[in-house]
Amino acid sequence: MTGPTVYPWQTTYDSAVLEMDLARMPDRVKEALKAIEERLRSFIAYGSPEHTAIEGAGRALATLKVKR
Numbered sequence: 001m002t003g004p005t006v007y008p009w010q011t012t013y014d015s016a017v018l019e020m021d022l023a024r025m026p027d028r029v030k031e032a033l034k035a036i037e038e039r040l041r042s043f044i045a046y047g048s049p050e051h052t053a054i055e056g057a058g059r060a061l062a063t064l065k066v067k068r
Helices: 010-018 025-040 049-067
Strands: none
Touching (some): 010 049, 025 049
16 A cells, blocks of 8 residues: 655645744745746646645645635
8 A cells, every 4th residue: 555645846835835944934935936836847737636735735825825
């Protein structure tokens, strides 16, 4: 049995959403958005599990930016 898929951009995303230091959060969000943008430069099938995960991550990061 295999564990859940971890995408290359997910580590920086996790760091952003789990950051407790409000002073560091904007930088973490920027890093996560950059990692996602880099991944989007290569082919990802629309509607694939990773594409769906990226859409959700983008919404979550946008929420963090607004609430900050």
